[in-house]
Every structure is written in structure tokens, then in C-alpha cells.
Amino acid sequence: MTGKTDYSEQEWTEITAAPPLAGLMVAASQRGGTFREALSMGKAYAEARQQHGSSQLLDEVVSTRPKVEHEHAHSPDELRDDVLGKVTQAVALVRAKGTEQEAADYTAFIKSLAERVASAHREGGEDVSDAERAALQALDGALAAPPASAA
Numbered sequence: 001m002t003g004k005t006d007y008s009e010q011e012w013t014e015i016t017a018a019p020p021l022a023g024l025m026v027a028a029s030q031r032g033g034t035f036r037e038a039l040s041m042g043k044a045y046a047e048a049r050q051q052h053g054s055s056q057l058l059d060e061v062v063s064t065r066p067k068v069e070h071e072h073a074h075s076p077d078e079l080r081d082d083v084l085g086k087v088t089q090a091v092a093l094v095r096a097k098g099t100e101q102e103a104a105d106y107t108a109f110i111k112s113l114a115e116r117v118a119s120a121h122r123e124g125g126e127d128v129s130d131a132e133r134a135a136l137q138a139l140d141g142a143l144a145a146p147p148a149s150a151a
Contacts (some may be wrong), residue, residue: 001056001057001088001099002057003057005062011093013097014089014090015061015085015090015093015106016064016066017067018087018089019044019109019110019113020066020067020113021062022110022139023037023040023044023113023114024079025079025114025135026078026136026139027134028131029076036120040116040120041066041116041117043067044086044109044113044117045062046137048063050061055101055102057094057102060125061109084138084142085142087142087143088142088145091106091107091110091142091143097111107144111139114135114136114137115140118135118136119146
């Protein structure tokens with residue numbers, strides 16, 4: 001099992017930043033509902049903390065206060081591309097040093113958080129808008145990307 005001490009400070013920052021960035025990307029894909037979407041992110045972390053014990057890595061990730069620090073994007077596409085790159089890098093780090101199960105748990109948490117954000121606010125009579133659905137599909141691609149060099 002791996003945890004925070006198995007990663008450099010920079011690597012750990014990347015790993016803990018990816019889940020809330022994924023949520024931000026989905027929330028930003030469609031106007032409206034920002035408060036509900038932020039609240040849903042917090043609930044995803046709280047629920048993951050309640051499932052404590054199945055993965056040291058995930059336990060330590062969800063015990064870290066979610067922070068969203070990103071550079072100002074000039075467009076939704078720029079934000080999406082930046083977040084997808086950061087998520088891909090974070091997943092590669094976990095795959096490089098963690099177990100297959102830890103990587104699976106980590107990617108499942110990111111996916112679950114993003115889906116929760118997408119369905120937090122109904123847009124146009126739908127639980128998940130077309131823009132949010134597209135963001136989720138792009139995120140799926142980043143989560144499934146083959147491992148890259150982790151440094």
C-alpha cells in the first residue's frame with residue numbers, strides 16, 4: 001500500500017488537486033448551479049472518508065482539504081485541457097507508485113466526484129446537461145489514459 005510519504009511534496013500536491021479540479025471542470029462546463037455543485041464535491045469527500053480503510057492512498061487523499069488552485073483560463077476549452085492534463089499526470093503518478101487497486105480506487109473516486117457534480121443541478125430539465133456529459137466523457141479519457149512517465 002502507498003500513501004502520502006511515498007510521493008514527493010509536488011507529486012502529492014498533484015494527486016490531491018486532481019479530484020477537485022475534475023469537479024471544477026464539470027461545473028464550469030455549464031452555467032448555473034455552482035453552489036450546489038461545490039456542495040456536492042464536499043459530500044463526495046465526506047462519503048469517501050466514511051469508507052475509510054479500504055485504501056491508504058484514498059484515505060489520505062480524501063482527508064486532505066480539497067483545494068482548487070488553477071491558473072485563470074481564458075476559455076472553457078483552455079480550462080478543460082489544463083484540467084485533463086493535470087488529471088492524466090496525477091493518475092500516472094498513482095499508477096507508477098501505487099498498486100493496481102489503489103489506481104482503480106483513485107480513478108473511481110475522481111469519476112464519482114465528477115458525476116456527482118454533474119448531477120447536482122438540473123439544467124434544461126435534465127440531470128446532466130450535454131456540456132456536462134461531454135466534460136465527463138473527456139474526463140473518462142484522461143482517467144483511462146495509458147500510464148505516462150511519472151516525473
